[in-house]
Amino acid sequence: DAMVIQNPRYQVTQFGKPVTLSCSQTLNHNVMYWYQQKSSQAPKLLFHYYDKDFNNEADTPDNFQSRRPNTSFCFLDIRSPGLGDAAMYLCATSRGWGGSSSFIYEQYFGPGTRLTVT
Amino acid sequence: EDKVVQSPLSLVVHEGDTVTLNCSYEVTNFRSLLWYKQEKKAPTFLFMLTSSGIEKKSGRLSSILDKKELFSILNITATQTGDSAVYLCAVEADMDSNYQLIWGAGTKLIIKP
Numbered sequence: 350d351a352m353v354i355q356n357p358r359y360q361v362t363q364f365g366k367p368v369t370l371s372c373s374q375t376l377n378h379n380v381m382y383w384y385q386q387k388s389s390q391a392p393k394l395l396f397h398y399y400d401k402d403f404n405n406e407a408d409t410p411d412n413f414q415s416r417r418p419n420t421s422f423c424f425l426d427i428r429s430p431g432l433g434d435a436a437m438y439l440c441a442t443s444r445g446w447g448g449s450s451s452f453i454y455e456q457y458f459g460p461g462t463r464l465t466v467t
Numbered sequence: 468e469d470k471v472v473q474s475p476l477s478l479v480v481h482e483g484d485t486v487t488l489n490c491s492y493e494v495t496n497f498r499s500l501l502w503y504k505q506e507k508k509a510p511t512f513l514f515m516l517t518s519s520g521i522e523k524k525s526g527r528l529s530s531i532l533d534k535k536e537l538f539s540i541l542n543i544t545a546t547q548t549g550d551s552a553v554y555l556c557a558v559e560a561d562m563d564s565n566y567q568l569i570w571g572a573g574t575k576l577i578i579k580p
Contacts, residue, residue, distance in 0.1 A: 382510075391501050391515045392557075392568065439568060443505075456510065456555060458570045 352376070353459035355440050361465045362430050370425040370462045372440030379445035381423040382456065383415060386437040398423060399445055427464075435466045469494045471558050473571035481579050484546050488574045490556030491538040498559040500532055500539050505553045505573070513541070513554075546578045 354373045362368040372381065380399050384392035396405045398417040412434070414426040427434055440459040471492045480486055490500065502513040514523045519534035527546075532539045543550055556571040 386568065391512050393512075394510070437568070456505065456570070456573070458557075458568065461568065 353440060353442055353457050355438075355459035355462050357462060358460065359463050359465070361467060362427075363467055364432065365429045368427050368430055368464065370427075370438050370440075370464070372423045372425070372459055373421050374442045374457075375421070376442055376457060377420060378442035378457070379420075380443045381417060382441040382443075383413075383423070383425045384439040384441065385434075386439060386461075387435075392439055395425070430464070430466045432466050435464055437461045437463050469558075469560060469569050471556055471569050471571040473554075473556050473574050475574060476572065477575040477577070479577045479579060480546060482546060482548060484578075485542065485544045486546060486576065488541040488543075488554050488556075488576070489538060490541070490571055492556075492558045492569070493537065494558045494560040494569060496561035497534065498561055501557045501559070501568075502530055502539070502541050503555040503557070505555060506551070510553075510555060543576075548578045548580055550576060551578045552576060 352375055356371050360368060380397055382397040383395045385395055386392040394406050395409045395413055396415050412428050416424045425438060439461045441456040443456045474489045478486060499515055499517045501515050503510040504513055514530045516530060516532035516539060519532055522529055522531045527544045530539060530541045541554060553573040553575050555573045558569050560569060
């Protein structure tokens, strides 16, 4: 089945030690998103790629970076994790959106990676 | 199996109409229900609902949760063409010491002038 896969499901890292979370998709979708979700809060969009075009949300800290080497894979790099970065990280994909078309596509989400910072 | 079902899958109405979007769920250890709007860009957060029967409002949009009947509705009054979007519903659930976010397929809303 086509799907969105996130690895690992659980990640423990030390304060300040770089960590990379990965997301892959078999849906061949144009857009890939990364969300951060902390306890009792709604998911917060960090950034998204439309094909190779990177779009950063204005309030995403510089500590968070992303790479999309090809259509199928997208990575979230946290350069120096702090205790405040402990959260669930969700990856999502969609077919994106086109010029004047009013046809908008829904998102498909992976199961998430729970990050613990010690 | 946990699931979130949105209906209708798509809806076309005329400007000025009122619409009601539905989200029903079967989730173990429910925590909250979220509504998002996705236009021709990344989705934006609308509401988070945790308590039954308390309506949340933002302008022409409002939402309410019924935890007994396991559903939520999103109402949009006096619709405008700018309301055209996909509306996503998601439910947070506790799974032992972890939780999941389970997403519905979305309702595609098109507002005609």
